[in-house]
Amino acid sequence: MAIVLLILMIVIMAVFLFSYFFLMLAAAKREIQLCTKLIKQDEAIRQAETKSMKKSDAITSASHDVRNALACMTELIKISCNEVSQGSEIKKYLTQMDACTKHLLGILNSILDKSKIEAGKMVLEDEEFDIFQLVEEVIDFFLPSGLKKGIDVVLDPYDCSLLKFAHVSGDRRRLKQILCNLLGNAVKFTSEGHVTVRAWVQKPSFMNSITAHADSDQNNGFLKHLLCFFNKTKEQSDGIKAVIGVQHDPNYLEFVFEVNDSGRGIPKEKQKEVFENYVQVKEKAHGEGGTGLGLGIVQSLVSTVHNNNNNIFFAKFTYCSMIEDST
Structure with a gap:
């Protein structure tokens, strides 16, 4: 009987040891497989980063050639302007050509800015x-x-407060870039009716920020992550303190820009996607083209200035900028 029990214990011990070693080998095999996958993923990421860097370098290199061509066009336009009489139609067209050339340069800069934003x-x-x-x-x-x-x-001056506080200090080029992208989108996708830019000035208000956030939720859910007023992280708490701080600073005003149009609008299911890069709402009947970068650049720029505690982006294409009054 004792021998039988001893044999049984040996068998159980052997089964236990075999199972243990089998499980250990299986775990080691899984770990090796995972390590192999991770190595392959790391290699793929490195290759993708290398390709991305090469593309960025190529864009940067090409941008210098494009800039040189635009600079030549600008100089030729200036020379032509000096050769025509003031007030003539040709002078007007040349002025518009100069504006278009500068806008092309702005588009080029916006693409380069996108790379800068992503690189911080x-x-x-x-x-x-x-x-x-x-x-x-x-x-x-x-x-x-x-x-x-x-x-x-058309421009709707609202209460004419923008004209009263017109002399300001801030990033002029980025503000123009944002407004051009928003207005350009509105004009592109409006086939009849109007596009209106409404602008006004008000004192920075924490309640205004809350209201804007609520409007954003009800309409587009637009750039929610840019609004720091209802989340509890330290960064967003600092944003709240910044807004409260500027309420009592007489040198800061809140400049609100609202772009409204009578266009067909954006389908509800597409409203979040339009702020992604290279994404467009496909409407074959209208045949509107483009790179799909416009609103993505706007979002990136607003995110950048927001992180500098200078700007807040509201829904309904309302851009609210805290700019220092230099008067």
Whole structure:
């Protein structure tokens, strides 16, 4: 009987040891497989990063050639302007050509800016400028496109507060880039009716930020992650403190820009996607083209200036910028 029990214990021990070693070997095999997959993934990531860097280098290299060509065009336009009489139609067309050339340069810069933003190397500028004049420039730039399509592109000064506080300090180029992208999208996808840019000035208000966030949820769910007022992370808490701080600073005002149009609108299921790069709402009947970068660039720029505690982006294509009043 004792021998039987001993044999049984030996068998059980052998089975246990065999099972243990089998499980250990299986675990080691799985670990080796996982390590192999990770190595392959790391290699694929490195290759993708290398390709991306090469593409970025190619774009940067090509941009210099494009810039040189645009610079030559700009100089030729200036020379031509000096050869024609003031007030003539040709002078007007040359001025518009100059604006278009500068806009092309802006598009080129926006593509390069996208790379800078992704690399975290975007540096905001600070210069004094006339913000009312800037908005008028943007409107004037899209007037010919609107006239060609039979739509009105107008500026609604609202309460004329923008004209009163026109002398400001901030990043003029980035603000113009944002407004041009928003207005350009509105004009492109509006076939009849109007495109209106409404602008006004108000004191920074925490309640305004809350209201804007609520509007965003009800309409588009637009750029929710850019609004820091309802999340509890340290970064977003700092954003709240920044807004409260500027409420009591007489040198800061809230500049609100709202672009409204009578276009066909964006389907609800597509509203979040339009802010991704190279994504467009496909409407074959209308045949509108483009790179799909416009709103993606706007989102990136707004995210950058927001992280610098300078700007907040609201829904309904409402851009609210905290810019220092230099008067």
